[in-house]
Amino acid sequence: xxxxxxxxxxxxxxxxxxxxxxxxxxxxxxxxxxxxxxxxxxxxxxxxxxxxxxxxxxxxxxxxxxxxxxxxxxxxxxxxxxxxxxxxxxxxxxxxxx
Numbered sequence: 001x002x003x004x005x006x007x008x009x010x011x012x013x014x015x016x017x018x019x020x021x022x023x024x025x026x027x028x029x030x031x032x033x034x035x036x037x038x039x040x041x042x043x044x045x046x047x048x049x050x051x052x053x054x055x056x057x058x059x060x061x062x063x064x065x066x067x068x069x070x071x072x073x074x075x076x077x078x079x080x081x082x083x084x085x086x087x088x089x090x091x092x093x094x095x096x097x098x
Contacts, residue, residue: 007093018082025071032067
C-alpha cells in the first residue's frame with residue numbers, strides 16, 4: 001500500500017500529533033494530581049505522620065515536579081517544533097500551488 005505524502009496529508013498528521021501532545025500534557029497533569037490526592041487520602045486514612053511527611057517531601061513531591069517538567073518541555077519544545085513543521089509544510093504547499 002502506498003503511503004500518502006501530499007502536503008495536506010502531512011499537515012493532517014502533524015496536526016494529529018499536536019492534538020495528541022496537548023492531550024498528553026493534560027493526562028500527565030491529571031496523573032500528578034491523582035498521585036497527590038492518593039497520598040493525601042492515605043494520610044487521611046491513618047498513615048503515620050512521619051511516614052507521610054517523609055514520603056511526601058522526598059518522593060511524591062519530586063515525582064510531581066518531574067512530571068511538571070515533562071509537561072513544560074512538551075509545551076516549550078515539542079509543540080513548537082510541530083507548529084514550525086506545520087508552518088513549513090503550509091509554506092511548501094503554498095509555493096507548490098503557485
